[in-house]
Amino acid sequence: MHKKYLVAPGPTPVPSEVLLEMAKPIIHHRTVPFEKIFGEVLADLKWLFQTQKDVLILASSGTGAMESSVVNTLSPGDKVITVEGGKFGERWTEIAKAYGLTPVVLKVEWGTTCSADDIKKLLDANKDTKAVLIQACETSTAVSYPIKEIAEVVSKTDAIFIVDGITGVGVDDIRFDEYKIDVLVSGSQKAFMLPPGLGFVCLSDKAWKMNETSKCPKYYFNLKNELKNHKKNTTAYTPAVSLVIGLKKALEIIKQAGLANWFKKNAVLAEATREAAKGMGLSVFAKMNPANAVTAISLPEGIEGNKVPDIMQDTYGVTAAGGQDSLKGKIVRIGHLGYIDPSDILVTLQRLEWTLKDLGYKFDMGKGLASAQEVFYKNKTLFQ
Amino acid sequence: MHKKYLVAPGPTPVPSEVLLEMAKPIIHHRTVPFEKIFGEVLADLKWLFQTQKDVLILASSGTGAMESSVVNTLSPGDKVITVEGGKFGERWTEIAKAYGLTPVVLKVEWGTTCSADDIKKLLDANKDTKAVLIQACETSTAVSYPIKEIAEVVSKTDAIFIVDGITGVGVDDIRFDEYKIDVLVSGSQKAFMLPPGLGFVCLSDKAWKMNETSKCPKYYFNLKNELKNHKKNTTAYTPAVSLVIGLKKALEIIKQAGLANWFKKNAVLAEATREAAKGMGLSVFAKMNPANAVTAISLPEGIEGNKVPDIMQDTYGVTAAGGQDSLKGKIVRIGHLGYIDPSDILVTLQRLEWTLKDLGYKFDMGKGLASAQEVFYKNKTLFQ
Numbered sequence: 001m002h003k004k005y006l007v008a009p010g011p012t013p014v015p016s017e018v019l020l021e022m023a024k025p026i027i028h029h030r031t032v033p034f035e036k037i038f039g040e041v042l043a044d045l046k047w048l049f050q051t052q053k054d055v056l057i058l059a060s061s062g063t064g065a066m067e068s069s070v071v072n073t074l075s076p077g078d079k080v081i082t083v084e085g086g087k088f089g090e091r092w093t094e095i096a097k098a099y100g101l102t103p104v105v106l107k108v109e110w111g112t113t114c115s116a117d118d119i120k121k122l123l124d125a126n127k128d129t130k131a132v133l134i135q136a137c138e139t140s141t142a143v144s145y146p147i148k149e150i151a152e153v154v155s156k157t158d159a160i161f162i163v164d165g166i167t168g169v170g171v172d173d174i175r176f177d178e179y180k181i182d183v184l185v186s187g188s189q190k191a192f193m194l195p196p197g198l199g200f201v202c203l204s205d206k207a208w209k210m211n212e213t214s215k216c217p218k219y220y221f222n223l224k225n226e227l228k229n230h231k232k233n234t235t236a237y238t239p240a241v242s243l244v245i246g247l248k249k250a251l252e253i254i255k256q257a258g259l260a261n262w263f264k265k266n267a268v269l270a271e272a273t274r275e276a277a278k279g280m281g282l283s284v285f286a287k288m289n290p291a292n293a294v295t296a297i298s299l300p301e302g303i304e305g306n307k308v309p310d311i312m313q314d315t316y317g318v319t320a321a322g323g324q325d326s327l328k329g330k331i332v333r334i335g336h337l338g339y340i341d342p343s344d345i346l347v348t349l350q351r352l353e354w355t356l357k358d359l360g361y362k363f364d365m366g367k368g369l370a371s372a373q374e375v376f377y378k379n380k381t382l383f384q
Numbered sequence: 385m386h387k388k389y390l391v392a393p394g395p396t397p398v399p400s401e402v403l404l405e406m407a408k409p410i411i412h413h414r415t416v417p418f419e420k421i422f423g424e425v426l427a428d429l430k431w432l433f434q435t436q437k438d439v440l441i442l443a444s445s446g447t448g449a450m451e452s453s454v455v456n457t458l459s460p461g462d463k464v465i466t467v468e469g470g471k472f473g474e475r476w477t478e479i480a481k482a483y484g485l486t487p488v489v490l491k492v493e494w495g496t497t498c499s500a501d502d503i504k505k506l507l508d509a510n511k512d513t514k515a516v517l518i519q520a521c522e523t524s525t526a527v528s529y530p531i532k533e534i535a536e537v538v539s540k541t542d543a544i545f546i547v548d549g550i551t552g553v554g555v556d557d558i559r560f561d562e563y564k565i566d567v568l569v570s571g572s573q574k575a576f577m578l579p580p581g582l583g584f585v586c587l588s589d590k591a592w593k594m595n596e597t598s599k600c601p602k603y604y605f606n607l608k609n610e611l612k613n614h615k616k617n618t619t620a621y622t623p624a625v626s627l628v629i630g631l632k633k634a635l636e637i638i639k640q641a642g643l644a645n646w647f648k649k650n651a652v653l654a655e656a657t658r659e660a661a662k663g664m665g666l667s668v669f670a671k672m673n674p675a676n677a678v679t680a681i682s683l684p685e686g687i688e689g690n691k692v693p694d695i696m697q698d699t700y701g702v703t704a705a706g707g708q709d710s711l712k713g714k715i716v717r718i719g720h721l722g723y724i725d726p727s728d729i730l731v732t733l734q735r736l737e738w739t740l741k742d743l744g745y746k747f748d749m750g751k752g753l754a755s756a757q758e759v760f761y762k763n764k765t766l767f768q
Binding site: 004006008010011012013014019020022023024025026027028029030031032059060061062063064066067094095098099100187189195196197216217218219220221222236237238239240241242243313314319321 | 483
């Protein structure tokens with residue numbers, strides 16, 4: 001009897017109610033019962049994306065939805081600004097290059113953010129920019145970008161603002177319509193509390209307008225075709241039926257909590273995790289704008305940092321994430337989005353303390369837990 | 385207590401053992417336990433595809449896998465032969481056009497097949513053909529194409545042979561290596577007994593060679609990148625974890641049955657369905673090469689044919705499929721691939737008889753059942 005905990009920044013745990021819903025006998029997608037579910041899910045997604053526009057559901061992981069946002073709005077040769085402050089920013093540049101666009105790369109030191117002013121300067125210097133591509137949360141560094149402020153800058157130009165909200169939607173208060181975002185992308189295995197396999201994408205009128213002249217080739221990810229089908233509560237190609245059925249249940253859980261509480265929960269868990277890090281004598285990797293979806297804790301010098309996620313998982317049953325690429329062995333990342341509450345974070349911190357002690361790091365055991373506990377208790381009404 | 389039956393040509397029913405496997409708590413994909421499962425699944429897929437080459441798993445439905453087979457081997461301007469004997473043949477042409485290829489379309493009367501000689505003549509007249517694209521089974525008309533014979537013809541040219549085996553793999557004895565097929569595609573919601581959401585694609589050396597010079601843009605469906613990752617029992621982007629876990633269980637069920645028995649089962653169910661149609665005084669839509677995955681029965685003149693699938697489903701609890709496009713109201717399609725056995729087909733035929741009677745068709749009730757029964761009993765050892 002070793003209980004397991006999943007606190008990666010995705011996949012996130014799936015509630016039993018959702019797992020059991022998906023374990024019901026499969027139904028056909030071209031039927032009234034499925035189309036009814038699909039219609040309800042689409043309405044709930046609009047609520048979560050805070051938009052009157054249609055949110056499209058793709059049978060793909062988040063990267064597929066990212067690709068769809070590029071190939072449905074842009075054309076080969078188009079100049080785009082990509083913000084590279086981590087691994088997922090680099091992915092935008094890679095997708096842009098794969099489709100023959102011309103990326104202007106804004107390099108951001110990993111662990112820091114960029115400002116709306118940085119983007120404004122780049123846009124002023126590149127008047128022919130067709131799109132700005134960014135993450136809401138750069139999951140590899142656990143830093144958030146100022147989406148609202150950047151959206152305001154981009155909305156005053158002819159460029160569209162494409163946001164990878166894979167670990168942003170359902171985590172932070174990202175108001176698609178109000179902020180004037182043009183494309184917002186997400187994926188099922190994050191705040192949506194589902195297994196991976198669904199991508200989401202929402203386009204503004206400005207983005208749909210660009211779709212009319214977009215020359216990038218597309219077929220499976222043809223969003224205009226999907227929109228036409230979604231309007232009839234169906235999809236162009238076979239949808240991932242069981243995940244859509246699970247999504248209905250998951251969205252009901254989020255609706256029951258309420259959007260404001262749901263966002264607040266993530267923020268409180270993030271704050272508790274950051275305070276715990278300090279309590280253990282460690283620092284948060286993000287020098288500014290630490291994310292609410294995931295916290296990256298810098299590991300102490302002098303211990304074998306690359307062993308931290310392995311020991312936490314293999315010995316102590318908690319699956320967190322290590323660092324990627326240049327951050328390997330330097331950080332441990334603890335996700336607190338989706339179906340994660342103070343109990344999961346408390347156990348995670350307990351096992352992180354055990355792991356650090358095992359690896360020879362000198363600190364007062366329990367100090368991390370105590371620091372988190374203060375934050376939790378202050379916000380305990382959220383969890384009653 | 386109204387039991388439901390799903391006998392569409394996909395999605396097909398998912399065995400409870402598989403549903404329960406997928407209902408277990410989700411695990412992270414970058415872990416030893418998942419990579420072990422992934423490795424086992426890849427080995428089993430090779431067995432099912434009858435190949436020594438790698439079978440790649442994509443988080444997409446079958447159409448995504450079809451697109452991947454085109455964009456990873458071909459380049460804009462390339463001439464390709466597509467065989468249009470139904471809706472899915474048309475899909476090959478549409479994908480080819482979306483990526484700027486030049487399709488030479490072989491029009492095949494719906495309900496009939498083409499011969500290897502037809503393909504040979506077209507290849508002789510178009511020496512610069514880079515690929516021949518076809519279905520193993522054209523699901524919209526329930527006709528099979530002679531894959532083995534066509535593969536032999538294509539293998540003697542520089543062109544590659546791309547086969548949509550979405551309702552072929554795991555249904556018919558399609559030997560990837562022995563037949564010299566170059567690309568074989570399938571999808572999880574068919575013979576694999578899973579919900580939709582996984583695409584499969586397997587490439588020959590000849591196809592991988594063409595990958596080196598392929599200029600179609602790709603990112604999410606970059607198979608070279610996937611191959612590199614699959615070799616390490618992982619994927620480039622987040623895989624559909626729960627479906628992969630279900631796949632392991634589903635492939636175990638097929639292995640336990642044995643490949644020959646599994647293929648035979650589909651053939652027997654198909655034969656029984658065809659005999660039942662005759663017993664009801666109806667004809668099979670396929671004038672030649674009726675498929676083993678699905679049977680299309682031509683509906684009698686003078687009844688409201690478009691009501692048949694609806695009554696079968698809404699009144700009698702059996703979800704079959706109607707005709708698509710020009711075949712709407714003309715046929716009913718009964719799938720017998722995947723987790724379907726004589727009990728499902730028997731019930732389906734019972735409800736089809738009820739439905740036809742309700743709609744005023746004059747025939748001897750029970751004759752269809754009796755005709756099927758003879759075929760089942762002759763092959764009963766398969767089901768013991």
